[in-house]
Amino acid sequence: MAKKVFAMYLAKEGNPNSDAYAKLDLPASPWELWDALDKVRLQTDDILYMEIEDYYAFEHLAPHLDGLEISLNELNDLAELLSALDEVQEVAFDGFLRMEVQNKVNTNGGVITLQDLRDLAVSAKTDCYHVVDAADDAALGRFYAENDFIPELDSVSNEVFEMLDFAGIGRMMRCSENGVFVGNLYVLQDGELTSAPPCAKDLPEKPGYLFRLMLGLHPDIGDARTVTLDLPAAEAELLDAQEQLGVEGWEGVTVIDYDGIIPYAAEFTDLPMELKEFNALAAAVRDMPSPEKQLPKLKALLKQFEVQDIETAMGLTEHLDDYVLTPEISSPQETAIDQLHFMTDDHSVELLISHVNLYAYGCDLIREDNAVLSPYGLLHRADYQPMLSPMQETQEMEMKMK
Numbered sequence: 001m002a003k004k005v006f007a008m009y010l011a012k013e014g015n016p017n018s019d020a021y022a023k024l025d026l027p028a029s030p031w032e033l034w035d036a037l038d039k040v041r042l043q044t045d046d047i048l049y050m051e052i053e054d055y056y057a058f059e060h061l062a063p064h065l066d067g068l069e070i071s072l073n074e075l076n077d078l079a080e081l082l083s084a085l086d087e088v089q090e091v092a093f094d095g096f097l098r099m100e101v102q103n104k105v106n107t108n109g110g111v112i113t114l115q116d117l118r119d120l121a122v123s124a125k126t127d128c129y130h131v132v133d134a135a136d137d138a139a140l141g142r143f144y145a146e147n148d149f150i151p152e153l154d155s156v157s158n159e160v161f162e163m164l165d166f167a168g169i170g171r172m173m174r175c176s177e178n179g180v181f182v183g184n185l186y187v188l189q190d191g192e193l194t195s196a197p198p199c200a201k202d203l204p205e206k207p208g209y210l211f212r213l214m215l216g217l218h219p220d221i222g223d224a225r226t227v228t229l230d231l232p233a234a235e236a237e238l239l240d241a242q243e244q245l246g247v248e249g250w251e252g253v254t255v256i257d258y259d260g261i262i263p264y265a266a267e268f269t270d271l272p273m274e275l276k277e278f279n280a281l282a283a284a285v286r287d288m289p290s291p292e293k294q295l296p297k298l299k300a301l302l303k304q305f306e307v308q309d310i311e312t313a314m315g316l317t318e319h320l321d322d323y324v325l326t327p328e329i330s331s332p333q334e335t336a337i338d339q340l341h342f343m344t345d346d347h348s349v350e351l352l353i354s355h356v357n358l359y360a361y362g363c364d365l366i367r368e369d370n371a372v373l374s375p376y377g378l379l380h381r382a383d384y385q386p387m388l389s390p391m392q393e394t395q396e397m398e399m400k401m402k
Contacts, residue, residue, distance in 0.1 A: 002027050005079035007054035010040050010072070013047040017337065017358070019373070020330035023053075026079035029259035030207045033076065037203075038296055039375045041327050048072065058082060060094060064112045071201040074114060081121035081196070088131055093124040095131075095187025098180045118196035128191030134170070135184040141170030149173075207259070211282045214257035215272060217245060221252055231282035238275070250275055261285060262299055269310045277310045284317040297325040300374035305389040312390050323387075327377035332362025335378060339365055 004025045011021040022039035042048060050072060055062055085093060097120055101110045134140040145153055145164060179188040211231040217223045227244045247253060250272040258266045269278045288294045301316050301323060329335050336358040340349045370387060371380035381387055388396065
């Protein structure tokens with residue numbers, strides 16, 4: 001699982017009647033990004049509002065990203081670069097950032113661009129720096145003196161050595177090298193930075209796969225082989241994946257990475273042991289009529305009923321026509337406005353809006369229709385009966401039969 005870098009809040013900008021929003025951790029997979037936009041439900045002229053609610057281990061980036069014009073795709077790209085850094089590389093990145101700010105103080109007031117941050121993150125994965133275990137000038141000076149970096153001290157006796165001004169030596173070396181302290185470590189750049197490749201502002205097209213698994217063997221097995229499996233897959237493809245891993249069946253196989261058009265589907269499926277059942281779900285999603293309408297409805301139902309097993313999820317795919325989802329409605333206010341448009345003309349609606357308690361009216365309408373406001377829109381049964389989970393429906397039928 002990728003290390004979290006940014007916790008995002010996404011919504012429509014400047015739409016007071018909309019409650020559509022999404023919370024998303026970056027870096028996010030391609031389908032996680034598109035699922036978040038399904039929740040926000042941007043229309044043609046809408047503008048996406050983004051706010052970073054948590055920087056996790058990268059709080060020092062806040063003053064540099066605040067106010068920076070950056071798209072969701074660009075921010076996700078930066079998060080991917082930062083997520084790939086190990087602990088030492090994170091220290092190097094922090095050190096690079098401090099050096100870069102200082103270098104730019106005299107030219108543009110220390111302003112850091114998105115490309116600067118991407119270059120620094122990429123460079124932290126290279127060997128253009130050293131990280132030394134030294135928390136201050138005194139420790140740094142002693143490190144240089146003890147490790148023969150200062151030839152003038154080669155002939156100094158032990159007694160004189162201990163009398164040296166290590167803090168002064170460290171300060172002299174740090175200033176000459178333009179190094180910086182990061183916590184209890186010292187970062188020194190000793191090579192050219194690497195330029196990160198360009199990143200597009202817009203999100204890429206939706207993935208060509210519906211569900212993708214990266215499978216590997218359990219760490220205890222000591223075999224690093226992996227295989228990527230796109231679902232739905234034919235039986236021959238499933239067997240081929242097992243052959244590439246050198247196994248028969250899925251015992252000892254683990255899911256290293258997952259992405260899917262239903263991002264949270266892996267949470268209610270025991271993968272890879274229930275791969276056969278999950279493959280059937282993937283096929284059902286592939287074969288949906290009007291998937292652009294049915295898929296958000298399925299995702300809304302999975303969330304509404306808090307589905308915890310693949311069998312229930314599969315059952316819902318067979319009963320989608322029993323439900324109605326209206327993605328355009330995200331709040332009681334929008335529910336009320338929609339009903340007013342149904343009852344009268346647009347001009348009259350504009351006159352009425354300022355005289356109607358839209359929230360209270362909308363809540364009454366939602367309650368009257370036995371509806372709920374899901375993360376994907378207003379959801380209710382086609383017959384307007386109370387919405388029961390598959391388990392509740394089964395229990396109700398059993399009680400009627402007694």
